[in-house]
Amino acid sequence: MPRQAVVSAVAVFAALALTWGAAAEIASQDVIFADDGSIAQSLSGQAGDAEQGARIYADKSSGNCVACHAIADRTDAEFQGTIGPALDGAGDRWAVAQLRGIVADAKQTFPESMMPSLYKTSGYVRPGDGFTGKSGTEPLPTLLSAQQIEDVVAYLATLKE
Numbered sequence: 071m072p073r074q075a076v077v078s079a080v081a082v083f084a085a086l087a088l089t090w091g092a093a094a095e096i097a098s099q100d101v102i103f104a105d106d107g108s109i110a111q112s113l114s115g116q117a118g119d120a121e122q123g124a125r126i127y128a129d130k131s132s133g134n135c136v137a138c139h140a141i142a143d144r145t146d147a148e149f150q151g152t153i154g155p156a157l158d159g160a161g162d163r164w165a166v167a168q169l170r171g172i173v174a175d176a177k178q179t180f181p182e183s184m185m186p187s188l189y190k191t192s193g194y195v196r197p198g199d200g201f202t203g204k205s206g207t208e209p210l211p212t213l214l215s216a217q218q219i220e221d222v223v224a225y226l227a228t229l230k231e
């Protein structure tokens with residue numbers, strides 16, 4: 071194959087991969103929850119990265135799961151919460167689809183839950199926009215991105231007892 075043809079074939083493939091990547095992400099309003107609150111498909115269309123998920127879990131400015139949950143071997147976290155159950159063994163208790171549903175919108179699994187809905191943009195009251203004193207206008211950004219949800223889910227799936 072002439073070099074030019076190879077280069078353009080690569081370019082076409084890269085463009086297609088980008089389009090597929092974008093099309094594969096499920097927007098928060100299009101998420102389909104099963105009756106048990108689980109979500110069968112990856113929200114980003116990609117596999118999660120457990121190492122990244124472990125960081126998001128304890129990061130106060132993103133997941134901040136650690137504000138309410140504890141995991142025995144996370145001695146790196148300064149403070150661990152007790153509002154929610156300890157997550158040791160969460161990967162044994164729940165299938166990946168169920169973990170995804172809980173992280174995206176826990177109220178689909180636990181109707182009265184105080185756990186924040188991390189992948190939701192409308193239909194509930196959120197405090198004001200930053201410190202402007204104005205109420206937020208919908209659609210609000212999700213608290214975690216589709217890929218961040220997948221990363222956290224991949225991390226939770228590793229928590230086996």
Ligand code: HEC
Pocket residue numbers: 127133134135136137138139153154155156157159160163169172173176180182183184185186188222226
């Ligand atoms: C404001 C407190 C709060 C925050 C923040 C929070 N959760 Fe929760 N979570 C709860 C509570 C409370 C429950 C228990 C279920 C219920 O609400 O009845 C729960 C339940 C869960 C469960 C099921 C528990 C089990 O093992 O049976 C998982 C998994 C979970 N949370 C993961 C997370 C992750 C991951 C994050 C961060 C992205 C997070 N939670 C952030 C309060 C919280």
